[in-house]
Amino acid sequence: MDNNPFSADWMSGWTSLQRKMWEDWSEATQSTFGNAWQTESPLNFFKNGMSQWPNMFMPQPVKSPEVMAMRHAMGSMEEFMRMGREVFKLFQKVSDGGTMAQEWTGQLDKAIQQAKEMFNQGSEAMYGLTGLGKVDEMASFWSRPMKAWNDFITTNPAFSNDTMRALLSGGQATEEALQRFLSVPGVGYTREKQEKVQEGLRLALEYRKANEDFQKLMMETSKRALDLLHRKLLEMGAEGKSLQTMRDLYVLWVDCNEEANAATVAGKEYNEINTRMVNAMMRVRRNMAEMVDGTMSAFNLPTRRELDSAYRQISLLKRRVSALEEIIGELKGRDATAEINTLRDDMEKLGVRRLREELAALRNQLEEALTAPPAESGAEAADKTAIKKTVRIGNAKPQPAAAASAQKGE
Amino acid sequence: MFPFAISPDKAVEELARFNKKLAAGVKTFTEVGQIESGISPKEAVYRDDKVTLYHYIPRVENPHRVPVLVVYALVNRPYMADIQEDRSMIRGLLDEGMDVYLIDWGYPDASDRFLDLDDYINGYIKRCVDFIRDRHDIYRVNILGICQGGAFSLCFTALHPDRVRNLVVMVTPVDFHTPDNLLSLWVRDLDIDLLVDTMGNIPGDLLNLTFLSMNPFRLTGQKYLDMVDLMDDKVKLKNFLRMEKWIFDSPDQAGEAFRQFAKEFFQKNGLIKGNVKIGDRRVDLANITMPVLNVYATKDHLVPPDASKVLKQHVGSSDYQELAFNGGHIGVYVSARSQKEIPPAIANWLKERG
Known part of the structure; x- marks a missing residue:
């Protein structure tokens, strides 16, 4: 391999290393998976980039951590390799000019400027956000960290799906056609349905606008990251420091992206746009769900609304059952002795004992009255006899006068 | 001073070495075995x-x-x-x-x-x-x-x-x-009623995405390049995968x-x-x-x-x-x-x- 750092011959060395790597790769895959994973030739392997790797893991469960990690690793590796390629191009330009030492800052300025121009083309061009990816190839390594993140978002089933991505596609012409459709008033039997569809499209346009604003903000963030990288490289140059490996460059670039991203996501603008985008997306989804419900209902099939209603009823019943179980548990666990004692206390508080004592005192008084000296008529004597008999029916023992007086004084 | 001490041949070697490591790591992947959810009996x-x-x-x-x-x-x-x-x-x-x-x-x-x-x-x-x-x-x-x-x-x-x-x-x-508190800031003006009424349960993947948004480039890119460095060590790789499993094991809310x-x-x-x-x-x-x-x-x-x-x-x-x-x-x-x-x-x- 030619060791001249910036000569055009480095490609031959690169090819021989690729061949060596291919041999290692073949050996590794054959020993692990047999011949099934061999591609036709090393050239095809490199032509397809790293796309063979994720396929290798397809037979395994899709969400297993090994598969996910390996897929992410493949994606990162691919970006890393592309970054290497782009850096070579940059070096090549600098080298061809023969003015590396003197004019590298000018070349760097130019490279950064070119990268910024690419960000100005919009997210669809840069990342293939809509899934179209029509000019994805032209995106250089500058967009790589952001692309990895965008891939993460667009493949996230919770955040996006084919329908939502489809809403993001289409250009100005589509929008104009939609606007024309939206201005058609609904009439006749299908008026309600038409209005619902029109409302859905209006919401979809709002979402698309919000998404575009979000992407623009992210593009600005990427440009700020480029400025940061530019500044840091210039500082390194001024301080006599240098990056030793491709990995160092990658890490520096990721750091710059993180720094720019941190500043963006903490800002009010991000919060406003992100909130608007998520709310808009939810309105679209809700409208879709309502339309689907309408269709399901027309076919006499269960709707989301009905299922929710059933789930709500189940939740309410569960709560009632839990409350009843708690009451039953309390009743089962109660100490009967304590309850009896409590009831006794309650009885006492009601004054039963006092009533008994008062009754006894009354009896005593009567006894005293009956034993007093006789100075009465015949009729009075007959009454007293009657009272005496009544009192004795109560089986009360006569009490001394002193005791009766004491009770009165309580 | 030019801040890149990376000659093309060095860079090519670095990438090739890296790729080789990845190829060798495939075997380790197949030997890692089951990733447990918690280890104490x-x-x-x-x-x-x-x-x-x-x-x-x-x-x-x-x-x-x-x-x-x-x-x-x-x-x-x-x-x-x-x-x-x-x-x-x-x-x-x-x-x-x-x-x-x-x-x-x-x-x-x-x-x-x-x-x-x-x-x-x-x-x-x-x-x-x-x-x-x-x-x-x-x-x-x-x-x-x-x-x-x-x-x-x-x-x-x-x-x-x-x-x-x-x-x-x-x-x-x-x-x-x-x-x-970034999370709080992001949630502050969201129409939560609309979100819940629309989605029903909130997907764990959506929350994951929110957490990843804080350090998206390290967590969706750099981390996996770093993983390649430890792919020749079965124990370290398994530990990495344990964490990976946990991160993406997000129940719906x-x-x-x-x-x-x-x-x-x-x-x-x-x-x-x-x-x-x-x-x-x-x-x-x-x-x-x-x-x-x-x-x-x-x-x-x-x-x-x-x-x-x-x-x-x-x-x-x-x-x-x-x-x-x-x-x-x-x-x-x-x-x-x-x-x-x-x-x-x-x-x-x-x-x-x-």
């Missing part, structure tokens, strides 16, 4: 709908007489606290002689959409606590609440102080409106519980304002009069330290202590240093208080 002792109460097998002959109930967040899975043998807060507590229980919330599905915070706090947590009280014939248990689980523990303890002997909270948000938590805690900051109502009762943190240990992480980007430390001003306890861990939100459970610092500190604090 445990038994399911109580089930309630999708909720399971686990009891970890004690690692000392006579464990501390008052068990600790670990209440984890609804977000992600609780095996983070027991992720690998040398990185397990649970194991650390068991080694320190604690008797440990843990609530596993399970994976809510559409039928759980209407579970609200009353169901979680006055329902599941209370029934788990009562189960432990009956099982051990004790009046009060120790509670260790983690992150959102810490907020739940605060609510539970404020509502049922007679059931809690000591309360430990870890990386727990209390003030949701500190200026450095029951819609109504999410609605309440997002609105009352995140948007209205109701916990410190005393406005949160669970069921028909208001949560008053001043009711927390038992000893409280508040563990927070000084570099926590999800729950900033100030969001946790404010607890001191709101609890009614005269025995309040803080433990600051020099690390991040995840490091507080899994870093090597935390293993030496956190479980012994918690266990000793609990033992001192009977």
Whole structure:
């Protein structure tokens, strides 16, 4: 391999290393998976980039951590390799000019400027956000960290799906056609349905606008990251420091992206746009769900609304059952002795004992009255006899006068 | 000076070496085997709908007489606290002689959409606590609440102080409106009702994306390049994959519980304002009069330290202590240093208080 750092011959060395790597790769895959994973030739392997790797893991469960990690690793590796390629191009330009030492800052300025121009083309061009990816190839390594993140978002089933991505596609012409459709008033039997569809499209346009604003903000963030990288490289140059490996460059670039991203996501603008985008997306989804419900209902099939209603009823019943179980548990666990004692206390508080004592005192008084000296008529004597008999029916023992007086004084 | 000391041949060699490592690592991948969810032996002792109460097998002959109930967040899975043998807060507590229980919330599905915070706090947590009280014939248990689980523990303890002997909270948000709380900022103006009414349960993937947004480039790119460096070491790779599994093992959030938590805690900051109502009762943190240990992480980007430390001003306890861990939100459970610092500190604090 030619060791001249910036000569055009480095490609031959690169090819021989690729061949060596291919041999290692073949050996590794054959020993692990047999011949099934061999591609036709090393050239095809490199032509397809790293796309063979994720396929290798397809037979395994899709969400297993090994598969996910390996897929992410493949994606990162691919970006890393592309970054290497782009850096070579940059070096090549600098080298061809023969003015590396003197004019590298000018070349760097130019490279950064070119990268910024690419960000100005919009997210669809840069990342293939809509899934179209029509000019994805032209995106250089500058967009790589952001692309990895965008891939993460667009493949996230919770955040996006084919329908939502489809809403993001289409250009100005589509929008104009939609606007024309939206201005058609609904009439006749299908008026309600038409209005619902029109409302859905209006919401979809709002979402698309919000998404575009979000992407623009992210593009600005990427440009700020480029400025940061530019500044840091210039500082390194001024301080006599240098990056030793491709990995160092990658890490520096990721750091710059993180720094720019941190500043963006903490800002009010991000919060406003992100909130608007998520709310808009939810309105679209809700409208879709309502339309689907309408269709399901027309076919006499269960709707989301009905299922929710059933789930709500189940939740309410569960709560009632839990409350009843708690009451039953309390009743089962109660100490009967304590309850009896409590009831006794309650009885006492009601004054039963006092009533008994008062009754006894009354009896005593009567006894005293009956034993007093006789100075009465015949009729009075007959009454007293009657009272005496009544009192004795109560089986009360006569009490001394002193005791009766004491009770009165309580 | 030109800041690139990277000659093309060096760069090519570096990339080739890297690729070779990746190729060799494929074999290691196939040998890693099953990635476990938690490593300490445990038994399911109580089930309630999708909720399971686990009891970890004690690692000392006579464990501390008052068990600790670990209440984890609804977000992600609780095996983070027991992720690998040398990185397990649970194991650390068991080694320190604690008797440990843990609530596993399970994976809510559409039928759980209407579970609200009353169901979680006055329902599941209370029934788990009562189960432990009956099982051990004790009046009060120790509670260790983690992150959102810490907020739940605060609510539970404020509502049922007679059931809690000591309360430990870890990386727990209390003030949701500190200026450095990005999550809170992002949620502040979202139409939560629209979100829940539309989505029903909130997908775990959506929450994951939100968390990843904080460091998207490191977490979706650089991290996997770093992984290639350890692919020739089966143990290290397995540890990496354990963490990877945990990160993306995100249960969906029951819609109504999410609605309440997002609105009352995140948007209205109701916990410190005393406005949160669970069921028909208001949560008053001043009711927390038992000893409280508040563990927070000084570099926590999800729950900033100030969001946790404010607890001191709101609890009614005269025995309040803080433990600051020099690390991040995840490091507080899994870093090597935390293993030496956190479980012994918690266990000793609990033992001192009977």
